[in-house]
Structure formats: structure tokens, C-alpha cells
Amino acid sequence: QKEVEQNSGPLSVPEGAIASLNCTYSDRGSQSFFWYRQYSGKSPELIMFIYSNGDKEDGRFTAQLNKASQYVSLLIRDSQPSDSATYLCAVMGYYGGSQGNLIFGKGTKLSVKP
Amino acid sequence: DAGVIQSPRHEVTEMGQEVTLRCKPISGHNSLFWYRQTMMRGLELLIYFNNNVPIDDSGMPEDRFSAKMPNASFSTLKIQPSEPRDSAVYFCASSPQGRGAGELFFGEGSRLTVL
Numbered sequence: 247q248k249e250v251e252q253n254s255g256p257l258s259v260p261e262g263a264i265a266s267l268n269c270t271y272s273d274r275g276s277q278s279f280f281w282y283r284q285y286s287g288k289s290p291e292l293i294m295f296i297y298s299n300g301d302k303e304d305g306r307f308t309a310q311l312n313k314a315s316q317y318v319s320l321l322i323r324d325s326q327p328s329d330s331a332t333y334l335c336a337v338m339g340y341y342g343g344s345q346g347n348l349i350f351g352k353g354t355k356l357s358v359k360p
Numbered sequence: 361d362a363g364v365i366q367s368p369r370h371e372v373t374e375m376g377q378e379v380t381l382r383c384k385p386i387s388g389h390n391s392l393f394w395y396r397q398t399m400m401r402g403l404e405l406l407i408y409f410n411n412n413v414p415i416d417d418s419g420m421p422e423d424r425f426s427a428k429m430p431n432a433s434f435s436t437l438k439i440q441p442s443e444p445r446d447s448a449v450y451f452c453a454s455s456p457q458g459r460g461a462g463e464l465f466f467g468e469g470s471r472l473t474v475l
Binding site: 278280282288289290291292295334336338347348349350351352353 | 393395401402403404405408416451461462463464466467468469
């Protein structure tokens with residue numbers, strides 16, 4: 247059973263601080279990793295993806311991948327109250343050798359306090 | 361494009377009734393996914409289609425659930441008979457294949473309550 251694990255939180259950080267969200271996955275063969283953000287009562291939306299070991303930066307967001315440790319993280323710099331949401335880590339599964347579905351973690355709820 | 365369109369947005373029904381949820385994916389997207397979200401279990405994949413063909417339905421809870429995609433622009437998820445434990449938000453999502461695979465575009469969801 248392929249699993250994606252996240253700390254459910256809530257993670258509370260003050261405005262302007264760095265928020266660090268972590269995720270581990272069980273399938274060592276996974277190649278593609280995604281972070282989705284879900285505001286309360288809304289649908290998930292993609293904010294970052296990463297395929298290679300190391301860091302990938304996009305504005306205030308940095309995704310980090312360590313395949314040897316089966317670990318993915320998301321850093322949010324200069325956190326804003328508008329970043330308060332649940333962050334879902336997702337790993338691409340493969341079916342019959344082809345890209346298939348995304349397997350989601352249960353999400354980490356982030357609260358940024360003004 | 362209007363995005364992924366789901367209907368109904370809210371459904372309240374009684375145990376034993378049939379429920380049909382509908383989805384129109386984004387035009388040009390080859391893959392369509394049905395997910396169910398609850399507080400306890402998070403976002404669970406029920407079934408996904410590539411080019412209208414069901415690829416993996418191992419997430420469908422039991423025979424009471426069925427899904428169809430008769431053409432590239434329409435899919436249904438049916439629950440018959442419904443049970444209170446089916447209460448959840450059901451999301452439909454679509455994505456392109458190739459380099460865009462993994463970027464899922466979600467609909468607004470259908471909130472189902474079974475009494």
C-alpha cells in the first residue's frame with residue numbers, strides 16, 4: 247500500500263516567519279511530487295511540483311526533495327495570513343508503467359497569525 | 361475555459377436512495393479522476409480514466425459505487441444504494457497527459473449528506 251504521510255498540525259506561525267511543512271512517502275520508485283493548497287471549503291489547487299533532488303524555488307515558496315530519505319518539504323518564507331490553509335503533499339503513482347494517479351497525504355493545516 | 365464543472369454542489373438524501381454525481385472536465389484534458397474527501401481519511405482516489413477508459417478503480421469502496429465516462433466531456437459517479445458512511449465531499453479533477461500530468465484541476469466538489 248503506497249502511503250504519503252504528513253503531520254496534521256495545526257502548525258501555527260507568526261506573520262513574516264518561515265513555515266516548514268514536511269511529507270514522507272513509502273514508494274521508493276516515486277518520481278514526481280506535488281504540493282497542493284486547500285482553503286477551507288474550497289477545492290485543492292496546485293502550488294508547486296518537484297521532480298529532482300534538491301530545492302526548487304518559486305517566489306516565497308521552496309520545495310525540497312530528498313529521494314534517498316523519501317522526504318519532501320515545502321518552505322513558505324515571509325508567511326502571510328492569506329497562506330493559512332491546509333497543504334496537501336501528493337506523489338505520482340504509476341499504473342502499468344504509465345503515469346497514473348496522485349496519492350495524497352491527509353494534509354497539514356497551517357495557521358499564520360497576524 | 362470554465363474549469364471543471366461538477367453538479368450538484370450539494371445533495372442531501374436518505375439512506376437507500378440512488379445518488380448520481382456529474383462532472384464535465386476541462387476540454388482537451390485526457391485524464392479524469394474522482395476523489396472523495398473526509399476529515400478522517402483525507403482525499404482518497406476512487407477511480408481514474410485515461411482517454412475515457414477506466415484505468416484504476418481499486419479505490420471504489422464496494423459494488424454500490426460505479427463510474428462511467430461515455431465521452432471526453434462527461435463522467436458520472438453513482439452510488440446505489442447510498443449509506444450514511446458515504447457522506448463526504450466528492451471531487452472530480454482533470455489533467456492533461458505528458459508533462460502536465462500531476463497538475464490536477466479540481467472542480468468545486470459535490471457535498472453529499474446521506475441521512
